Amino acid sequence: MNRFRDFLSARNIVLWISGIVSFLVFLVLYGIAALLSGSQTSQQMAERWSERKDVAQISCFFSPNAAMSPDRIESFRHSLDSALQEASIVQDSPNANARLWADAYSADGQITVSSERARVTADAIGIGGDFFLFHPLQLLSGSYFSESDLNQDYCILDEDAAWQLFGSNNVAGQIVTIGGVPHMVAGVVHREDGRLEEAAGLDSTVIYVSYNTLDALGNNNGINHYEIVMPNPVSEYAYNYVKENIGVTEKEVEVVENSTRYDLPERLKVIADFGTRSMNGKAIIYPYWENIARGYEDIIAAITLFALLFLAYPVALLVIFVVISWKHKTWTAKGIYLHLQDKGERKMEDVREKRLRRKQHKDRFDEEEDLL
Amino acid sequence: MNENGTKRREWVKNAMIVFLTVMLLLTFFSNTIMNYSLPEVAAQYIQSGTITAKIRGTGTVESGDPYNIQAKETRTVESVLVRAGDTVQKGDVLFVLADKESEELKAAQDALESSLLDFELQILSGNVSNSVINNVQSGKVSSVSTYQSQIVAAEAEIEKWEKEIEEIELAISQLNALKGQLSFSTPDTSEEEKKLAEAQAAYEADSYKQAKDKIADLDSKIAECEQVIEKYKPENNPVVGYEEEVSGGNIIYNAVYEVSHDEYLKAVANHSIYVGQKESYQPFVTAEAEENYEKLEKALNEAKTNLTNKQNSVDAQSNSVSVQLTNWNLELTDKQKKLSDATDAKNQLLSDIAAELNLGSKMDRINEQRETIAELQANAMGATIEAPISGTISSIGITAGQDMTAGSTIATMQPEGKGFTMSFSVTNDQAKRLSPGVQAELVNSWRYDDVVVTLSKIKPDTSDPAQKKLLEFTVTGSVVDGQTLNVSVGDKSANYDMIVPNSAIREDNNGKFILIVETKSSPLGNRYKASRVDVEVLASDDTKSAISGAVYGYEFVITTSNKPVEAGQLIRLADQ
Structure with missing residues (x-):
């Protein structure tokens, strides 16, 4: 009883409660960080592509000096096919049309789109591969298009562009003119908004067209992005493969593994890069989704830092408590051992007594039987 | 104690009520709440x-078979009577040209003058024969076959002479060879020489001769000895003294003569030897032997004459050959002269022909230029350019007041009835779904009344043959050259x-x-x-x-x- 009261002294209570509160705050912060990282759909292609953790999403960002072209991407795709074959990574899905990997690339620039009632000059992203597989923007109407479609004269407008050109969002299938060539509107998407998004490049209208259209009929600033989701049998296999085979010198490309970028080790690396993270040594302009992802990297890293600090406090308390208890312990190992032995012997005695009693009882019963 | 207990119970009761109410609310609105998430x-x-599946593309309409109207001379256009898009019939006036002497006419006149000058200079240059000049001026220029036959005849003549000369030269060379042979080769006198050698041997071996010779030889020796004897006989060779000589313990006194006595003694000895020898030969000198000997001598002489005759015969042959050679050489020079004559004649013929042809062509050119000038002069006044075919004007390349240069295209026409074409390139995947004959729809088709676009051909695209194909369409209806059409072509x-x-x-x-x-x-x-x-x-x-x-x-x-x-x-x- 005394010990209990000692235990419940004011100081101890305060320490305990503050420790628990701190731990709860850590959990909350960690949860927030997890939520934020989970909200980045453009970084989660690996999870969408495969439920098992055997694929990875890798992105490359090129500077204009890299002079990336669709031909080089095509040759990279072919080299990847043969590399996967050599490594005996084959499709084991029952569906015959299933693909081992999917990729996308894009170039940014500007384009002028006209409809019958207006013309809009806007930032344009010329896409190739299955761009919208990686960036499943919220469709308000229509559907996505990709490089594997039969016609390459589609475009996707955002709500602002659709409003200016047609006055409505429900315009999938309408014809607009780009550079005198008619194009069909494949769909209308919702443009993300928010402080980070607008700073990242989504502050004005964006129109998505095919890369061929942007190159031929708009201002093409060159392919600045290529990403791929591919099998990753061991960690860093995909990352290393892409880095070595993309065919661009290290000064002109930035390679990122999206699927692990929000993991704890990467967050700690961002914290460690504090100070050098804002330095820019490569002439690379990131597309808006990469800018957003980097913004969130910073935020998540800061949250994680605070979370760890909040974790450190209860952990320290716990450690100190354990050390003090150990120092002031009243029991010894030998004492416990003897205590246990004692208990064991007593138990054995009890069992023996019971058995004896039962035997006596049984003998008496038998006697009585015999008598009867 | 009781108060505390009551307070506690109140507190617990309130807490329970609040808790249960919240639970109830959550239960009832759980669906809605969950739905929001x-x-x-x-x-x-x-x-x-x-x-x-439709494949869309855009192409530019081109005339299927354009007709280019070209300017024939450099003239100034006074007025243009049609515009692009006008339909004209054959013979309709398209352009009116200004009345000006064209530059072509002036140029043609200048050219005519220079050609005339050229012609006259050549005639007067002196190395053209009169017959040629007459032929040309009268227009009687022979045909190529006549020239050819004339040349062939001249060449035949030359060949004939050359052949004869060849024969003569062959003969001469043969004779020369023969002559050479004769002078170098020695006649075959081996027979005669053998006979001569035999006769000589017999003659030499004859014993009579030998004896005779020997006797003669001995006679001369004897005469020599007698001379010496005569010279040194003691009457002529007095003793002049005596010499002492010791020999075997004795003293011998030798006589010393004026001239050595040894010679005299030797000569006496020899004389007797020689006489003896001569005696031994004497029996060989008989009359028979002498006859034999004379026979042999005659035979020997005969052999000698035979030999010399044989040698002389070669010389006679050599002389006849020289005479023949001289004759042949004379003939050779004669024939060579004839050959050079024939060659000269042929050369003259060639130059005549060349001159005739040259002048002839100059004459032709002069005539042509006269014709051109006549034509241009006829066109100089009030000229117009008419439509050569019926059809639609696609484009006009010149405006009124401009000079048109000869050879430039001043208008293009789309012939009536010929269609337009259009093409654009597509990927291989897209081309796989199409086959020729399928009709294409026009995007915004309500704008075009009667335009029909049909896929006519699928060809490889030369700019990217591995990846792209070129689709060719025929277009009919009211379209013009250069118009852009947006079409979509569909699969089945x-x-x-x-x-x-x-x-x-x-x-x-x-x-x-x-x-x-x-x-x-x-x-x-x-x-x-x-x-x-x-x-x-x-x-x-x-x-x-x-x-x-x-x-x-x-x-x-x-x-x-x-x-x-x-x-x-x-x-x-x-x-x-």
């Missing part, structure tokens, strides 16, 4: 219908039982799939769940795709959602 999806039923359309919008098709590493809505009813309302069905896309066009898979055909397929949806997740439906 679920993704909202739009869905629609699988339908059946047709899918026609096909019916499919299961068609979904394109936004319903999703993909992951297990292939393409769709998400269908499964309904579960629960006491608190319907719960909806998204579940995955693997599908295969059979065909697709701009907005929908035909699928096949483990679907029955009446499923509710998720098309769009406001948040990403995974298979197995609970969802809520958007208000339909």
